[in-house]
Amino acid sequence: MFQEDEKRFSYEDHKTTADWLLSKTHHRPLIAIICGSGLGALADSLKDQVSFKYSEIPNFPQSTVHGHAGCLIFGNLNGKPCVCMKGRFHFYEGYPIWKVTFPIRIFHLLGVETIIVTNAAGGLNQEYKVGDIMVIKDHLNLPGFAGNNPLVGPNDERFGTRFPSMSDAYNADLRKLACTVGKELGFSDFIREGVYCVLSGPSFETIAECRMLNCLGADAVGMSTVHEVIVARHCGLRVIGLSLITNKSVMEYDSSEKPNHEEVLETGKWRAEQFQTFVSTLVGRIELNNNF
Numbered sequence: 001m002f003q004e005d006e007k008r009f010s011y012e013d014h015k016t017t018a019d020w021l022l023s024k025t026h027h028r029p030l031i032a033i034i035c036g037s038g039l040g041a042l043a044d045s046l047k048d049q050v051s052f053k054y055s056e057i058p059n060f061p062q063s064t065v066h067g068h069a070g071c072l073i074f075g076n077l078n079g080k081p082c083v084c085m086k087g088r089f090h091f092y093e094g095y096p097i098w099k100v101t102f103p104i105r106i107f108h109l110l111g112v113e114t115i116i117v118t119n120a121a122g123g124l125n126q127e128y129k130v131g132d133i134m135v136i137k138d139h140l141n142l143p144g145f146a147g148n149n150p151l152v153g154p155n156d157e158r159f160g161t162r163f164p165s166m167s168d169a170y171n172a173d174l175r176k177l178a179c180t181v182g183k184e185l186g187f188s189d190f191i192r193e194g195v196y197c198v199l200s201g202p203s204f205e206t207i208a209e210c211r212m213l214n215c216l217g218a219d220a221v222g223m224s225t226v227h228e229v230i231v232a233r234h235c236g237l238r239v240i241g242l243s244l245i246t247n248k249s250v251m252e253y254d255s256s257e258k259p260n261h262e263e264v265l266e267t268g269k270w271r272a273e274q275f276q277t278f279v280s281t282l283v284g285r286i287e288l289n290n291n292f
């Protein structure tokens with residue numbers, strides 16, 4: 001399970017990447033956004049863009065999944081200075097978990113205060129429909145139960161404490177704001193609040209696994225986000241998570257439905273405009289430098 005043959009990045013390695021980026025752009029982002037599968041169009045709405053391919057950024061991993069372009073984009077969204085990952089890294093791509101979460105500490109060193117983590121997810125909650133947007137209330141870190149937590153290993157106090165709390169992982173004020181913004185936009189019919197569960201993937205869940213996860217309290221399931229959130233909270237970032245329900249999890253043995261990545265990307269395209277409006281309006285309303 002652990003892929004620890006590579007040397008971990010030190011604090012200084014992270015500084016090298018952050019300083020390189022700061023020397024190449026005049027932008028000083030306070031909000032970071034991670035685009036989930038098929039949700040990369042979100043990054044295109046940034047104004048005054050400065051963009052870097054992951055391949056040109058020192059120490060950055062590469063995106064290998066269809067629907068994850070592999071660009072870091074700086075710019076303004078609804079008047080707020082942002083940096084946007086158009087493409088994230090997943091454990092199933094073969095990266096050690098500390099590499100999957102590497103960009104989060106870079107955001108921290110760039111001066112980011114708040115992170116918006118988005119993903120595509122399967123809907124376990126039987127009331128959820130394809131196209132619903134779930135504001136993440138909490139998570140289940142199933143790989144973490146087996147010791148796969150991105151904070152395993154030596155702790156560098158310059159990033160954060162050895163034992164960070166996760167009981168407040170998803171900021172309550174931001175969750176409330178997201179629900180208010182959803183109502184104001186007339187999106188109430190498809191805005192939900194629920195629990196996201198991460199699995200390592202890349203295989204989708206079996207029917208028995210979906211049933212089990214739902215019994216455990218998960219409303220949606222995916223293969224990302226949680227590790228990023230743990231590292232973000234460790235270094236003091238404020239977090240809001242949004243899942244686009246791209247497919248219904250298969251819960252019945254007589255169903256002929258099969259989850260697939262094409263459907264995930266298609267739903268992303270179908271909901272793209274409203275998803276962008278939602279995130280952009282939310283960004284416009286986030287208060288910055290407020291000592292949360």
Ligand SMILES: O=P(O)(O)O[C@H]1O[C@H](CO)[C@@H](O)[C@H]1O
Pocket residue numbers: 035036037038065088090118119120121201222223224225260261264
């Ligand atoms: O979580 P994101 O990156 O949005 O992608 C989700 O979609 C892919 C499966 O279709 C998996 O990578 C899953 O995690």
